[in-house]
Amino acid sequence: MARKNVLSNLMSPASEKLTPVNPVNDEPRQHVTYKGIGALGAVTRSIDALAAKADAAKEIEAKLTAGEVVIELEPDQIEESFISDRLAHSDEQFRELVEAMRVRGQDSPILVRPHPTKSGIYQIAFGHRRAKAARLLGRPVRAVVKALTDRDHVIAQGQENSARADLSFLERATFAGELEARGFDRETIMAALSADKTTVSKMLSVVNRIPKAVRAGIGPALAIGRDRWHELATRFDTPENEDKAVEFLARERVKTRAPEDRFNLVSSHLARKEAPEAVARPAPAEWVRKDGPVRASIKTTGRQYTIALKSADAAAFGAYITQNLDRLYEAFRTENAQKSGD
Incomplete structure (x- = not known):
């Protein structure tokens, strides 16, 4: 036999078995008109x-x-x-x-x-x-x-x-994850949560991707729904984000906030891109006239070359260089061509 x-004699006789293709049928609902x-x-x-x-x-x-x-x-x-x-x-x-x-x-x-x-x-x-x-x-x-x-x-x-x-969604998802960890099949998890196969799969995706320490550090966060938890879960496809999130949630100013605030704060923290390391730039070169009336500070960044003149007649000398740029450039090209011919 x-x-x-x-439990079969306790539930409604008309209730159906919950399967991946047979979710719970909703009871007919009365139409409610809200005056407000x-x-x-x-x-x-x-x-x-x-x-x-x-x-x-x-x-x-x-x-x-x-x-x-x-x-x-x-x-x-x-x-x-x-x-x-x-x-x-x-x-x-x-x-x-x-x-x-x-x-x-x-x-x-x-x-x-x-x-x-x-x-x-x-x-x-x-x-x-x-x-x-x-x-x-x-x-x-x-x-x-x-x-x-x-x-x-x-x-x-x-x-x-x-x-x-x-x-909250996280508590339902955590319950689903614990059931799966204890060996309960997907049908039992669906029945326990009154949820269909797709919903349960998304719950398990969240708890399997977000480390337990991070979930515990955030808390229930009743106002945070499935989509936002799923978005946070994708952050942990980057392995180093687990330590980063745990360290952030342990900060005193974060621990004292409400669960919803902790969720928002750690989401923003993980979404923030690290600033690139500053490239060390060479110190500016300096040219000084032997007799001392003119000096120049010279900076180069590869594609940019800057000469800053410092002297009483810096402006006049700079104007002279500007007026003779064509002649100076032609002299530069001629000299380079001669070197190439050697």
């Missing part, structure tokens, strides 16, 4: 998009925990997932979560599985921040326990996190 997917235009309309659409993301995350959680018994676990019975899906957490958002749980408790349970190697310990699929907040408050954690394989675990973790509005 074929192994039954432990310009800046007001953009703000309205942005707020609606964030709300839709939050609703989607809640819906996925509801499907994954539907029909299951919620139990309470002590914080020391719970470990984080075996694979990280975030680079950093917002301190402000976490403080807000702690305060909300302090006032009204834990609204929704987290999803855990029995630890594959440790008896009595559970591993988080999603809900890391809620578990951390409960630990800080000294309270038990409300959780649903499911027996998940590694594949089912990362799919549940990835789908729940991908639906959230505060997950």
Whole structure:
């Protein structure tokens, strides 16, 4: 008998298998007309998009925990997932979560599985921040326990996190890279991120080309999208740019900036071309008349020859040379011709 997917009875019966040629079909969307235009309309659409993301995350959680018994676990019975899906957490958002749980408790349970190697310990699929907040408050954690394989675990973790509005492109790409490094196939990565083959390929291109130390030095950079990360990734086709970027990101004035600022700064730093080394030029030659009334400073750059006269009658002597340039040049050519004939 074929192994039954432990998540199959939790998701919608109409859901289709995600393949390279069969991306997730979008639900029919209602047409929304925005009364506001310009800046007001953009703000309205942005707020609606964030709300839709939050609703989607809640819906996925509801499907994954539907029909299951919620139990309470002590914080020391719970470990984080075996694979990280975030680079950093917002301190402000976490403080807000702690305060909300302090006032009204834990609204929704987290999803855990029995630890594959440790008896009595559970591993988080999603809900890391809620578990951390409960630990800080000294309270038990409300959780649903499911027996998940590694594949089912990362799919549940990835789908729940991908639906959230505060997950950046780099964090999604990093999650994809860690899944690939642990041997998960492309189909599993696509399912975990609810992304098609092309999108996943671009994510992996970014994390495989930008060194880990550089990605960590920049941070999540929520406002930086796929195209700009891809542009930065091309800079590391030049091997020496890795050390150059790591050194730059370690500077104190850069470390204290926001992730988006660090991204922009290091991008500009790597795009800046090194100034060519100055060519050493010979010191000017000097001609001095024996009796001293006239002296000349002589400079040559290969195709240019400059004589600067310095004396009381420099202007008159210079005018004389100018008036006799034709005669001087003819004398020069004649002398050169004679030397060639010798």
